[in-house]
Amino acid sequence: MFSPDPVHEPDASPLTTPRAGRLGLEEAWGEGVTGRAGAVAFALTRAAQDDPRPVVLAAPRPWVREHGGWFRDGLKGLGLADGRLLLVETRKEGEILWALEEVLKSRAVAGAVAAVDAVSLLASRRLDLAAREAAAPCLLLRTAAARDISAARRRWRVRSAPSAPHPDDDLAPGAPRLSLALTRSRGEPPGEWLVEWDDETHRFRLAAGLADHGLVPQGRTVAAA
Amino acid sequence: MGQAHADARAASPDLVTAPAEPERDAEALKALALWAERYSPCVAMDAASPGREGLLIDMTGGAHLFGGEVALLTDMTRRLAEADIPARLAMADTAGAAWALARFGKQRRIAPPGKTREALGPLPVPALRLAPEDVKLLSRFGLRTIGNLLALPRAGLARRFRGEAGLTLVRRLDQALGVEPEILEAVRPPPAWRVWRNFLEPVIDSAGVETVLNDLAPSLAEALERDGQGARRLALTGFRVDGRATTLTVSLSQPSARAGHLAKVLKERGLEHLDLGFGVDAMMLSAEVAEPLNPVQSDLDRGLDGDQALALAGLLDRLGARLGEAAVYHLEGRQSWLPERSQGRRPAGEGAPPPAREAPGLPDRPLLLLDPPEPVTALAGLPDGPPARFTWRRVTHRVVRAQGPERLSAEWWRPTRRNKPARTRDYYRVEDGEGRRYWLFREGLYGREDQREQQDVDGATELVSFPPEWWMHGVFA
Numbered sequence: 001m002f003s004p005d006p007v008h009e010p011d012a013s014p015l016t017t018p019r020a021g022r023l024g025l026e027e028a029w030g031e032g033v034t035g036r037a038g039a040v041a042f043a044l045t046r047a048a049q050d051d052p053r054p055v056v057l058a059a060p061r062p063w064v065r066e067h068g069g070w071f072r073d074g075l076k077g078l079g080l081a082d083g084r085l086l087l088v089e090t091r092k093e094g095e096i097l098w099a100l101e102e103v104l105k106s107r108a109v110a111g112a113v114a115a116v117d118a119v120s121l122l123a124s125r126r127l128d129l130a131a132r133e134a135a136a137p138c139l140l141l142r143t144a145a146a147r148d149i150s151a152a153r154r155r156w157r158v159r160s161a162p163s164a165p166h167p168d169d170d171l172a173p174g175a176p177r178l179s180l181a182l183t184r185s186r187g188e189p190p191g192e193w194l195v196e197w198d199d200e201t202h203r204f205r206l207a208a209g210l211a212d213h214g215l216v217p218q219g220r221t222v223a224a225a
Numbered sequence: 226m227g228q229a230h231a232d233a234r235a236a237s238p239d240l241v242t243a244p245a246e247p248e249r250d251a252e253a254l255k256a257l258a259l260w261a262e263r264y265s266p267c268v269a270m271d272a273a274s275p276g277r278e279g280l281l282i283d284m285t286g287g288a289h290l291f292g293g294e295v296a297l298l299t300d301m302t303r304r305l306a307e308a309d310i311p312a313r314l315a316m317a318d319t320a321g322a323a324w325a326l327a328r329f330g331k332q333r334r335i336a337p338p339g340k341t342r343e344a345l346g347p348l349p350v351p352a353l354r355l356a357p358e359d360v361k362l363l364s365r366f367g368l369r370t371i372g373n374l375l376a377l378p379r380a381g382l383a384r385r386f387r388g389e390a391g392l393t394l395v396r397r398l399d400q401a402l403g404v405e406p407e408i409l410e411a412v413r414p415p416p417a418w419r420v421w422r423n424f425l426e427p428v429i430d431s432a433g434v435e436t437v438l439n440d441l442a443p444s445l446a447e448a449l450e451r452d453g454q455g456a457r458r459l460a461l462t463g464f465r466v467d468g469r470a471t472t473l474t475v476s477l478s479q480p481s482a483r484a485g486h487l488a489k490v491l492k493e494r495g496l497e498h499l500d501l502g503f504g505v506d507a508m509m510l511s512a513e514v515a516e517p518l519n520p521v522q523s524d525l526d527r528g529l530d531g532d533q534a535l536a537l538a539g540l541l542d543r544l545g546a547r548l549g550e551a552a553v554y555h556l557e558g559r560q561s562w563l564p565e566r567s568q569g570r571r572p573a574g575e576g577a578p579p580p581a582r583e584a585p586g587l588p589d590r591p592l593l594l595l596d597p598p599e600p601v602t603a604l605a606g607l608p609d610g611p612p613a614r615f616t617w618r619r620v621t622h623r624v625v626r627a628q629g630p631e632r633l634s635a636e637w638w639r640p641t642r643r644n645k646p647a648r649t650r651d652y653y654r655v656e657d658g659e660g661r662r663y664w665l666f667r668e669g670l671y672g673r674e675d676q677r678e679q680q681d682v683d684g685a686t687e688l689v690s691f692p693p694e695w696w697m698h699g700v701f702a
Contacts, residue, residue, distance in 0.1 A: 071592060074701075078592070
């Protein structure tokens with residue numbers, strides 16, 4: 001099999017869909033509205049890999065008012081057709097936590113992404129347990145600079161990064177890039193990655209050429225040819 | 226009745242009067258009708274003559290459930306008295322005869338089956354639900370009781386009156402005797418599947434309701450399953466001791482006949498929403514809408530096995546019951562090329578329409594769409610070029626890369642807000658120095674759409690400058 005770009009993907013990397021021993025609750029801080037949109041894209045595409053069940057995207061109404069509503073054409077660009085995505089919009093933030101737990105306990109979804117800020121330690125423990133039992137990734141999108149303790153197994157920081165060069169037009173933005181930082185994790189070293197959107201596979205991959213520049217701390221380069 | 230106020234005051238100076246409130250009367254009657262569903266699923270309101278409102282309850286084949294007809298009427302009388310609702314009750318083969326007996330009957334208000342004619346005989350003519358002028362006419366002929374009328378040859382009876390009146394008289398007689406059927410229009414369409422329980426002691430709290438619900442759900446599930454049906458809409462009705470009913474309804478995404486699920490969805494909806502008042506002494510669980518049980522695949526189920534699809538349907542029901550049915554949804558395409566009109570919400574679990582033809586090779590679109598778009602102050606190098614810098618939500622961004630314009634013409638056939646003419650939009654995908662990507666558009670074309678007509682105070686029309694405006698419409702990942 002030949003692939004034009006060498007695929008840089010350290011196996012069992014935190015970037016891939018969590019499996020087996022790595023399952024559980026994760027949380028992500030997006031920087032600004034664009035960073036949060038990036039975090040949603042990262043979390044949704046990661047949850048939807050290789051699983052026919054729908055993915056849940058939940059947000060309370062105040063969050064939607066500030067960030068804007070989900071745009072169908074943009075979601076399709078991520079490779080998520082209408083039926084794959086189950087959207088939940090609640091009046092209050094508290095209802096999100098309840099809905100998330102129901103979603104995970106039902107075992108009917110491939111994963112869940114939810115915008116929620118106030119999470120108690122107890123609530124996050126319950127979600128962590130439900131996510132592990134359901135074997136479905138669950139990611140909380142957080143906005144406030146939360147200093148609270150939570151039971152999340154991984155904590156991400158997501159930031160927009162200047163896009164890849166456009167193949168035909170120097171003045172236009174190219175493939176979107178995100179800067180991902182794993183700031184806290186149980187049982188794996190923190191790290192920072194620059195990832196780039198791949199329109200063919202509908203997922204983020206490590207930005208080509210940067211893997212050798214020391215940005216991937218524990219990466220191994222796999223070249224498929 | 227029908228007397229002028231002044232005349233009435235002259236005849237009886239101590240008269241206490243109150244203005245008539247027909248709307249509140251109708252409301253109260255409806256509340257009572259719903260309460261009466263504890264006896265039969267078919268309860269009709271009779272509000273034809275103001276001041277003489279009543280209820281007609283179809284008890285066909287149902288009296289034995291309450292210990293016979295006498296026990297039934299005794300039970301009704303007691304409960305209504307306890308609720309302080311004055312009422313006169315009667316029972317007969319036909320609605321017309323029961324109506325007559327309830328209002329004009331002397332002692333025995335139960336006409337035994339087949340003895341309607343005898344029971345009606347001594348009653349006065351107004352008991353036939355006739356207009357007052359017809360009653361007056363009959364009394365002029367000396368016909369004062371129904372017995373008088375029944376003694377006359379039927380054919381002649383109709384001919385004695387001019388026009389409609391004769392026909393009405395004969396029809397009312399026939400209805401009372403059961404010769405002509407009378408269809409009762411139920412206050413709510415009676416559910417085909419329902420189960421209920423009466424209790425000796427009223428239930429006064431949600432915990433008690435939950436116990437009853439756990440008891441009712443298996444019976445309803447069994448009834449539904451026997452017919453190969455599943456509930457799509459459930460109603461739990463409590464009959465209150467004060468003569469009112471309280472109902473909690475919930476929709477299901479898939480027809481279900483599983484007792485545990487039916488009970489769980491109602492509990493999720495919130496049993497505390499039932500207004501129990503001073504307690505309920507009967508409860509009914511009914512499937513208001515039911516559909517065949519063989520599952521129909523929705524687009525959401527595609528690729529799922531049976532257990533997964535079932536788990537998903539259960540999840541949608543629980544979420545919908547607690548959060549409201551509109552809270553859980555899919556996006557679907559709409560016929561419009563304006564981004565904010567190009568999509569709509571469809572409650573999850575509802576059947577999807579056939580997928581619309583979509584343009585292949587979608588251009589880059591943002592993940593989040595601001596609706597309505599937010600105003601932006603922008604500075605462009607060229608009047609019709611991309612912005613060089615812009616300020617949105619008080620932060621100024623310097624644009625390093627931009628792609629566009631992608632031109633979307635106005636949908637001129639749609640009305641616009643504040644009578645502003647619809648203008649062309651030029652969309653740009655821009656990226657600032659930090660790599661943040663936004664979707665901006667300039668509304669209005671220079672040289673073509675930058676002026677508009679305005680009427681001044683005198684009604685004269687003049688052209689005023691209406692420069693193009695910049696808007697923030699979306700955020701890219």
